[in-house]
Amino acid sequence: MTDTTLDDRARAILKGNDRGGYTVPTHGLYPYQWNWDSAFAAWGFSTFDVDRAWTELETLFSAQWGDGMVPHIVFHQASEGYFPGPDVWQTGTTPASSGISQPPVAAILARRIWEADAAAGRDRIAALYPKLLAWHRWWHDYRSRSGAVAITHPWESGRDNCPDWDPGMRNVDGSKVGPYTRRDTGHVDASMRPGKEDYDRYVAMVQFGRACGWDQETIVETGPFLMADPAITFILIRAHRDLAAIGAELGHSVTELESWAGELEAGLATIWNPEIGCYDARDLRTGEFAGILGSGGFLAWLSGAAREGVEETLFAIWDKVAYGIPSSDPGSAHFNPRRYWRGPMWPVVNSLIAMGFAEAGNGAAAERLRRETATLIREHGFYEYFDPVDGTPCGGSDFTWTAAVWLTWAG
Numbered sequence: 087m088t089d090t091t092l093d094d095r096a097r098a099i100l101k102g103n104d105r106g107g108y109t110v111p112t113h114g115l116y117p118y119q120w121n122w123d124s125a126f127a128a129w130g131f132s133t134f135d136v137d138r139a140w141t142e143l144e145t146l147f148s149a150q151w152g153d154g155m156v157p158h159i160v161f162h163q164a165s166e167g168y169f170p171g172p173d174v175w176q177t178g179t180t181p182a183s184s185g186i187s188q189p190p191v192a193a194i195l196a197r198r199i200w201e202a203d204a205a206a207g208r209d210r211i212a213a214l215y216p217k218l219l220a221w222h223r224w225w226h227d228y229r230s231r232s233g234a235v236a237i238t239h240p241w242e243s244g245r246d247n248c249p250d251w252d253p254g255m256r257n258v259d260g261s262k263v264g265p266y267t268r269r270d271t272g273h274v275d276a277s278m279r280p281g282k283e284d285y286d287r288y289v290a291m292v293q294f295g296r297a298c299g300w301d302q303e304t305i306v307e308t309g310p311f312l313m314a315d316p317a318i319t320f321i322l323i324r325a326h327r328d329l330a331a332i333g334a335e336l337g338h339s340v341t342e343l344e345s346w347a348g349e350l351e352a353g354l355a356t357i358w359n360p361e362i363g364c365y366d367a368r369d370l371r372t373g374e375f376a377g378i379l380g381s382g383g384f385l386a387w388l389s390g391a392a393r394e395g396v397e398e399t400l401f402a403i404w405d406k407v408a409y410g411i412p413s414s415d416p417g418s419a420h421f422n423p424r425r426y427w428r429g430p431m432w433p434v435v436n437s438l439i440a441m442g443f444a445e446a447g448n449g450a451a452a453e454r455l456r457r458e459t460a461t462l463i464r465e466h467g468f469y470e471y472f473d474p475v476d477g478t479p480c481g482g483s484d485f486t487w488t489a490a491v492w493l494t495w496a497g
C-alpha cells in the first residue's frame with residue numbers, strides 16, 4: 087500500500103470505530119470508550135476533522151467523577167463482549183464507568199489539537215480547561231503523595247501486565263475472587279494476553295474498590311496494590327506543563343499547575359534506582375524496586391527528566407530489537423516478545439517517546455523510532471502492538487490508536 091492509501095485506511099479506521107461521539111479502541115475486543123485511547127483518537131481526528139476531535143474529549147470528560155477523576159473505561163452501551171463490565175465495577179455513576187483512571191495524556195494532546203486550529207478550538211478548550219484542571223488536581227491530591235505518581239491497579243498504568251508491576255502483584259491475593267468468565271481470550275490468542283493468575287489479582291483489586299464504595303482515600307491508604315509509576319509521573323509532569331500553557335493562553339493563573347509539576351520533578355528522586363541506573367517502578371507498600379528497564383523509562387524525555395547516563399542504559403535495550411522500543415528489556419528473564427505488555431512494542435507509547443526525543447533535540451532518535459514504527463504499519467497494518475524482534479503483528483487489528491499515531495506522527 088502507498089502512504090496515501092494508508093492515510094485513507096487510517097481515517098476509515100477512526101470513522102469505523104466511531105460509535106457516535108466516542109470511538110472504541112477496536113471492534114470486538116474493546117467495545118467501550120477507553121480514556122487514553124480516546125485522547126489519541128482525538129489527536130488522530132484533528133488531522134482531518136477538528137470538530138470531531140473535540141467531541142471525543144468532551145464525551146470522555148462527560149464521565150468525570152465529582153472528585154475530578156476521569157475513569158479508564160466509560161460504558162456507554164451495554165456489551166457482552168468485555169469482562170469486567172459495569173456489573174462488576176458497580177461504581178454507580180452515570181454514565182456507567184470503571185473506578186480507576188488511566189495515563190493523563192489528554193492535556194498533552196489537547197494542546198496539539200488546539201494548535202491544529204487555534205480559532206475554532208478556543209471555545210472548546212476553554213470549556214474543557216476546568217475539567218482537565220480538576221482531573222490534574224485529583225492526581226495531585228490523591229496520587230502524588232510519595233513524590234512520584236502512584237497507581238492503585240496495573241490497568242491504571244495502561245501498561246497492564248508489564249513486569250514493572252510484578253512486586254506489587256505478588257502481594258495481591260487473587261485466590262478468593264470466585265468464578266468469572268474472561269472475554270478477551272475469545273477475541274485474541276490467549277498466549278498473547280495476561281495469564282489467569284494476573285486476572286485473578288486484577289479482579290481482586292476491583293472487588294476491593296467495590297467493597298469500599300470506591301473511596302479513594304481507603305484505596306490509596308489500605309488497598310491491595312500501590313506502586314509508583316515512572317511513566318505516569320513523566321506524563322503528568324508534561325501534562326501539567328501543557329495544561330499550564332493552555333491556561334496561560336486563556337488568561338488563567340497557572341502557578342498551581344507549575345508548582346505541581348515542580349513537586350513531581352523533585353519527587354523523581356524517590357524512583358531513581360541506582361542499581362539499574364534508571365528511574366524504576368516501586369512498590370509503595372514495601373519500598374521494593376521492580377528493577378525493570380523498558381519503555382516506561384524512555385518517557386523521561388517527555389518531561390525533560392532524563393539524567394546523565396540514562397540514554398546509554400536505555401538505548402542499549404532498543405539496540406537489542408529490530409522494531410521500536412520494547413516494553414521491557416529483551417535481555418531480561420521477564421521478556422516475552424508477544425505477551426501483551428511484557429515485551430512487545432506499542433506504536434502509541436513510541437509516539438510519546440519520540441515526542442520527548444524531538445523536543446530534547448535528539449532528532450535522529452525521533453526519526454529512527456518513527457521509521458521503525460512506520461515500517462511495521464506499512465508491512466502489516468494497524469495492529470494494537472507488534473513483536474519487536476521479528477515484527478509479527480499482535481492483538482486487535484484496525485486499532486484506533488495505531489491509526490491515530492500513523493496520521494499524526496508515523497505516516
Ligand code: 2M8
Nearest residue numbers: 111116120122123158241244245246
Ligand atoms: C488494554 O487494557 C484493558 C484494560 O484496561 C484490557 O486489557 O482489557 C491496555 O492496553 C490499555 O492501555 C488500553 O487502554 C486498553 C484499550 O486499548 O487495552
